[in-house]
Amino acid sequence: MTRIGLALVGLGKIARDQHLPSLAANPAFQLVATASPAESLTGIPAYADLDAALDAHPQIQAVALCTPPAVRAALARRALQRGCHVLLEKPPCVVAQDLAALDGLAATQGLTLFAAWHSRYAAAVETARRILGATPPLRVQVRWKEDHRVWHPGQAWLWREGGFGVLDPGINxxxxxxxILPAPLEFIDAELDCPQDSAMPAAARISLRSGAAGVAMQLDFLHAGEPCWDIVADTAQGQLVLSQGGAQLSLDGRAQRIQEQSEYAAIYTYFENLIRRGARDADGAPLEIAGAALRHGRRRRLPLQVLPPAPTAGAAATVPDPLPR
Known part of the structure; x- marks a missing residue:
């Protein structure tokens, strides 16, 4: 079977930690080129922008966008216009309307658009979905807490417009x-805690509803110590706990045996399947909820700063790379 030529756009932390190893292990894809203003890989042709890569390598059939979300929609539109299938890192766009427009363009072009919500491919997620489908939750609590300095070091774009702040991990x-919830998720209310120098929140408390079940989210991007990525669902049959970002599952305190699965390996397997079938998968539901929280949440200012200090007078200012994620 012919390998799918792919260009990787953006060479930040998520691209290096997850996309590159997954591509190297997947024989269906061939990494043809990268596009990033200031980064490159040894042995792979590198270009400053997507058009330059596509011009130089007509064998590129697919593009994986690992840039910050603020520039993702424009790049995806360009890739689709030039006849390429597109994989979007999460969040796929800044607003759900942009994702819907891209999906319409992909349909018109007969191309695959894949919004790759990687946490859905964590090992225990499908098992949790089956259980809750049979026994709907009565209430759900989410605790999603991590230290941005550990998991997103130096990524100032997270705190600017379009960066999502704590909703970047929270959208996972x-x-x-x-x-996994059997009824659609609806936004009710949110409280957002924003640092003095940030347009985006560092912590949030979000109220949602899924059918008759209330869903309470606690998000914290300033959490010290071990991260906490837990979803707890109380049902008439007992308590389900999805932990470690969806990798582990327990029922009434009893750990369930779950076969290990690499999220990003599964993403690229599914992306290939979509391409071969001529299908698309661009679910905007998580983006719609995150957008509602950012638009309608009540904000308060925290007495702290998260952005690096501006260069002092006379010091050489570094120009940030606008692409890597």
Whole structure:
């Protein structure tokens, strides 16, 4: 079977930690080129922008976008216009309307668009979905807490418009919730805690509803110590706990045996399947909930700063790479 030529756009932390190893292990894809203003890989042709890569390598059939979300929609549109299938890192766009427009363009072009919500591919997520489908939850609690300095070091774009702040990791929880809960997830209310120098929140408390079940989310991007990525669902048959970001599952305190699965390996297997079938998967539900929280949440200012200090007078200012994630 012919390998799918792919260009990787953005060479930040998520691309290096997850996309590159997954591509190297998947024989269906061939990494043809990268596009990033300031980063490159040894032995792989590198270009400053997507058009340059596509011009130089007509064998590129697919593009994986690992840039910050603020520039993702424009790049995806360009890739689709040039006849390429597109994989979007999460969050796929800044607003759900952009994702819907891209999906319409992909349909018109006969191309695959894949919004890759990686947390949905965690090992225990499908098992949790089956259980809750048979026994709907009475209430759900989400605790999603991590230290941005550990998991997103130096990524100032997270705190600017379009960066999502704590909703960047929090949208992983939303992607799981919208997948495993049997009734649609609806936004009710949110409280957002924003640092003095940030347009985006560092912590949030979000109220949601899924059918008759209330869903309470606690998000914290300033959490010290071990991260906490847990979803707890109380049902008439007992308590289900999805932990470690969806990798582990327990029922009434009893750990369930779950076969290990690499999220990003599964993503690329599914992306190939979509391409071969001529199909698309661009679910915007998690993005819609995150957007509602950011638009309608009540904000309060925290007495702290998260952005690095501006260069002092006379110091050489570094120009940030606008692409890597």
């Amino acid at each position: 929880a939303l992607s799981i919730l919208t997948h």
